[in-house]
Amino acid sequence: MAKRKRPGKAQPTKTRTQLNNARKRAAKKRAKQQAKLVDPSLVYIQNPLGAPTVVRAKGWFADLGKKLSLRLGPLEGWRTSAKLAVRASGASGAKIGLFVPKSHDVVPINGCAAHHASINTALEAISTACKAARIRGYDEDKGEGDLRYVKLEVQRSSELVQVTLVWHASSQEEAGKPLRKLVTALQQHELWYSIWANFHAADKHTSRILALEKEAWVQLAGRKRWLREPLQRSAVPYHCELCFPPFVFRQANLCAFERIVSAVRRFVPFGSAVVELYAGVGTIGLHLADVAGSLVCSDENPFNRACFRRSLKSLPPDLQQKLGYVSGDAASQVDSIPAADVVIVDPPRKGMEDTVLDALTRPPKRKSVKPYRLIYVSCGFPAFCRDAEKLMQHGWTVLHAEGFVLFPGSDHLETFCVFERT
């Protein structure tokens, strides 16, 4: 039976604005709840080419009179490298997954279709082992807990996983029994290429996932030989094994990145002198040894050079001598730019530093224009636009562009753009 209004007692009435605001608040709350349930890396999976950044990039190149050809690979099983957050769950548990955008709430993504099957198996194994060893996920508010992140990398040929446990302690001694128990529990599985710890005791104000110091890295179990990955699809007429220990950058979708390596090869004229900045372990450069006359890679991560050198040994001897590696940030390498025919850059999301852009936009001194070609691989479209606009104001023009949807389902595009100047 409907409740009757009590006579004489006035009902509090709301203004139209108050009602609208209440409706908006409720909708926002519902959207927030919904976002918590959705894997943030798969928001655009129904239409990866309709993701806002992809649409914006097409428009940006169209305004220049250029068509941006888009490349989309398999939608499932492509993620062979993943960094996942581990946060406190309940009084003593651990929740593993991705952060909801603009928050530090974790969405568990076990069984995610984008993951290589070994990553999903590894996640199950880690969750079970964490329960068995009573591992506490990191609690950001209290600044306490055991495990902060896990980093997982698959060796595609063996399907084994290199796992890094980012631990909230400054050393193995400080981590003590819980870490030992977790490693023993993990070793019940035959899944691991190697097990590493990264000791990161920094307080809750740091946004860095990994501690970068050499002493922070300790191998706890598994194979001593650093993980090797030959590229499988780029048309390189020699064998090359890239070297990926856990303390270097590795592309999350290595299979799709191989197509970018092939694209770079098409735009390096035979015999040219090449300088590659932000080169990582040499993922691109090591696959240009037959086309380049000479090539020098550099990167700020001091671990990369040792990886590059090991990979170099897998190349035929006559090609080895054409390639070199210098450790140092890109700004420290700008003196090598005026002598290069071709410069290749693959900077982090924030784009190139001003010092590098200044060196690339300085008018060439000699009659023959050097460098005359710039190959820009970008993982951050807004920064790419900023850098490209400055380049174009200083005589560079776009010769060719392609967009690679490396992470289908997310709002991301890897832009491959070749600039020229005459």
Ligand SMILES: C[S@@+](CC[C@H](N)C(=O)[O-])C[C@H]1O[C@@H](n2cnc3c(N)ncnc32)[C@H](O)[C@@H]1O
């Ligand atoms: C997007 S990754 C590309 C690496 C490589 N092309 C690959 O595919 O593996 C960017 C690289 O830039 C390096 N890096 C970041 N800031 C840098 C800087 N200021 N100077 C030089 N290298 C930097 C990182 O260490 C990382 O290896």
